[in-house]
Amino acid sequence: MNIKHPVLAAIACGAIKCATLTASAAEPTYNPDKLGSPQILRVENICQKVMGLSPNEPVYGGYWRGDDRLDFFTNMYRGCIVSLSDSLQTVRDDHLTQQADSGCRAKGYATGSPNLALCVVRSVNSKPNPPSARSAAPPVVTVSANRPAALPLASVSYKYASPHQDAVREERACAALGFEPSHGGFKTCVKALSDTLYDIDNPM
Numbered sequence: 001m002n003i004k005h006p007v008l009a010a011i012a013c014g015a016i017k018c019a020t021l022t023a024s025a026a027e028p029t030y031n032p033d034k035l036g037s038p039q040i041l042r043v044e045n046i047c048q049k050v051m052g053l054s055p056n057e058p059v060y061g062g063y064w065r066g067d068d069r070l071d072f073f074t075n076m077y078r079g080c081i082v083s084l085s086d087s088l089q090t091v092r093d094d095h096l097t098q099q100a101d102s103g104c105r106a107k108g109y110a111t112g113s114p115n116l117a118l119c120v121v122r123s124v125n126s127k128p129n130p131p132s133a134r135s136a137a138p139p140v141v142t143v144s145a146n147r148p149a150a151l152p153l154a155s156v157s158y159k160y161a162s163p164h165q166d167a168v169r170e171e172r173a174c175a176a177l178g179f180e181p182s183h184g185g186f187k188t189c190v191k192a193l194s195d196t197l198y199d200i201d202n203p204m
Helices: 006-015 037-050 076-106 114-125 131-135 163-177 184-201
Strands: 059-061
Touching (some): 037 076, 076 184, 163 184
16 A cells, blocks of 8 residues: 555555654654764755655554564654664674674684684674764764765655656665665665665555
């Protein structure tokens, strides 16, 4: 059931008896992963300027297939924030795992051995993960708070964009986040964003 357009959204919401809330401009920044200020600002700008989504769009209640990180009350904008925030967090976690792997190998543990695997798990689990630690972007993703790259602006609002425009914007969003197309994380980021928005557009 497609709820990308406002009229269809109202009909869909009534059909599944879901509540509709209106996002308030006075609400605090939506930051589910508690990213640092430079990163969440970058994510917000990408969702608004590159994807053409608005933080003031109505928030709909429903049951969403796929991403269990979506709140019961959500919208396309929040879905974009969740997806891109998760992509950044995943890269950070991967970087910590790579560091732990290198450290364990330096201790002499052999490739493919249970001892190496257990050492990596112990090392990763022992790392503190306070919100402030997430303020620094991992090396794979380059995000500059002082001189960010110019964002490719969406020509029309997301709700009026064609499927082809959606696909192009999703790729640009992940590139603007700092994922290089040659890196595996780029495709993962694009797919996650596309799947999340599809799930919100097609509630159960």
